[in-house]
Amino acid sequence: MNVSAKFFGLTIFFVFLAMFQPIKAQAQIDVFDFETPEQEQRYRQLSNDFRCPMCQNANLSSSPGGVASDLRREIYRMIIEGQTDAQIEEFMLARYGDFILYRPRLTAQTLLLWFARNIIRNSGVKKSNDSQAKADAPINQDTYVVADDVISDEERKRLNRLLAEHDDLAHAQDNTGR
Amino acid sequence: MNNFKLFLPVIIFMVLAVFMWRGLYMDSRTLPSVLIDRPLPEFQLRSLELGDRLVTTADLPDGPFILNIWGSYCLPCLQENPIFMAAKEQNIIPIIGLNYKDRDGAARDWLELNGNPFDLNVIDDTGRYGIDLGVYGAPETFLVDANGVIRFKHIGVINYRIWEDEIMPAIAAVQTGGNS
Numbered sequence: 287m288n289v290s291a292k293f294f295g296l297t298i299f300f301v302f303l304a305m306f307q308p309i310k311a312q313a314q315i316d317v318f319d320f321e322t323p324e325q326e327q328r329y330r331q332l333s334n335d336f337r338c339p340m341c342q343n344a345n346l347s348s349s350p351g352g353v354a355s356d357l358r359r360e361i362y363r364m365i366i367e368g369q370t371d372a373q374i375e376e377f378m379l380a381r382y383g384d385f386i387l388y389r390p391r392l393t394a395q396t397l398l399l400w401f402a403r404n405i406i407r408n409s410g411v412k413k414s415n416d417s418q419a420k421a422d423a424p425i426n427q428d429t430y431v432v433a434d435d436v437i438s439d440e441e442r443k444r445l446n447r448l449l450a451e452h453d454d455l456a457h458a459q460d461n462t463g464r
Numbered sequence: 465m466n467n468f469k470l471f472l473p474v475i476i477f478m479v480l481a482v483f484m485w486r487g488l489y490m491d492s493r494t495l496p497s498v499l500i501d502r503p504l505p506e507f508q509l510r511s512l513e514l515g516d517r518l519v520t521t522a523d524l525p526d527g528p529f530i531l532n533i534w535g536s537y538c539l540p541c542l543q544e545n546p547i548f549m550a551a552k553e554q555n556i557i558p559i560i561g562l563n564y565k566d567r568d569g570a571a572r573d574w575l576e577l578n579g580n581p582f583d584l585n586v587i588d589d590t591g592r593y594g595i596d597l598g599v600y601g602a603p604e605t606f607l608v609d610a611n612g613v614i615r616f617k618h619i620g621v622i623n624y625r626i627w628e629d630e631i632m633p634a635i636a637a638v639q640t641g642g643n644s
Contacts, residue, residue: 354591379498
């Protein structure tokens with residue numbers, strides 16, 4: 287085994303190793319006391335649902351950023367104060383805007399984002415329906431016309447004779463499509 | 465009609481290409497602030513200068529001013545400090561500091577060492593007021609008009625080009641707006 291083959295094998299090995307690494311983001315650990323398990327559940331849910339404005343590709347629960355931990359503390363405070371999830375979302379939106387939501391609200395600006403996929407998908411469905419209908423339609427009629435154009439009656443008779451000679455079936459019919 | 469169908473993939477490609485080309489040059493790291501044209505949020509905080517007395521929005525300048533979020537740990541804040549020092553020397557506009565998630569001692573040392581362009585340094589050591597401002601990291605710079613309304617925000621370091629091209633025109637707009 288030469289060197290490059292060895293190197294190649296090693297590369298494959300490491301690629302596989304990397305593929306099977308657990309890539310789950312590490313959750314940040316805060317020490318908060320909750321009065322009920324529901325409150326803790328809501329805290330976990332909310333800090334998973336908001337996006338960290340600093341790290342941008344992490345939610346609040348997995349971001350090590352300073353502002354993320356501040357915002358988690360605010361979520362905790364508001365839950366203990368008895369605010370609803372909607373109120374907490376309102377608080378975040380008033381300060382950081384739509385960016386903080388992973389699921390953007392339906393506004394004039396996000397209209398395209400919400401419905402472009404439907405438009406694209408529907409146009410695609412229509413197209414494939416059209417071509418499906420075409421495929422299902424009887425195409426034989428066209429084939430006959432072409433066959434009639436290409437060969438004359440004499441040629442057809444000769445063709446049938448030749449085919450019949452080589453055909454095992456004694457009662458071979460017209461093989462040109464009729 | 466058939467010709468149009470033939471060119472449809474090309475048209476779709478062109479539209480996508482335009483979107484993606486624009487996307488290459490869009491800055492996704494700076495969020496548009498939702499606080500533009502909103503009043504500066506109220507606060508009651510300590511300051512580096514006034515000891516135990518809590519300062520509020522009433523202690524801020526009556527006319528337009530710059531509110532700069534900074535910290536002694538923040539390297540870009542050090543980079544933009546000479547620009548604010550020059551602005552202070554030329555009396556362009558009052559500059560208020562918001563000492564963000566810092567320690568008082570470290571902040572005082574930093575100002576003594578690097579120069580203090582700020583008329584007042586409000587202390588937000590917990591970062592709670594920063595959340596009200598939609599701040600997600602120093603430095604950030606707000607421009608507040610004479611009515612206490614936020615008119616402009618810059619996220620990240622200010623260099624001379626940004627100062628000349630963006631901040632100065634915004635200051636001019638706010639100052640003329642305040643006088644009329």
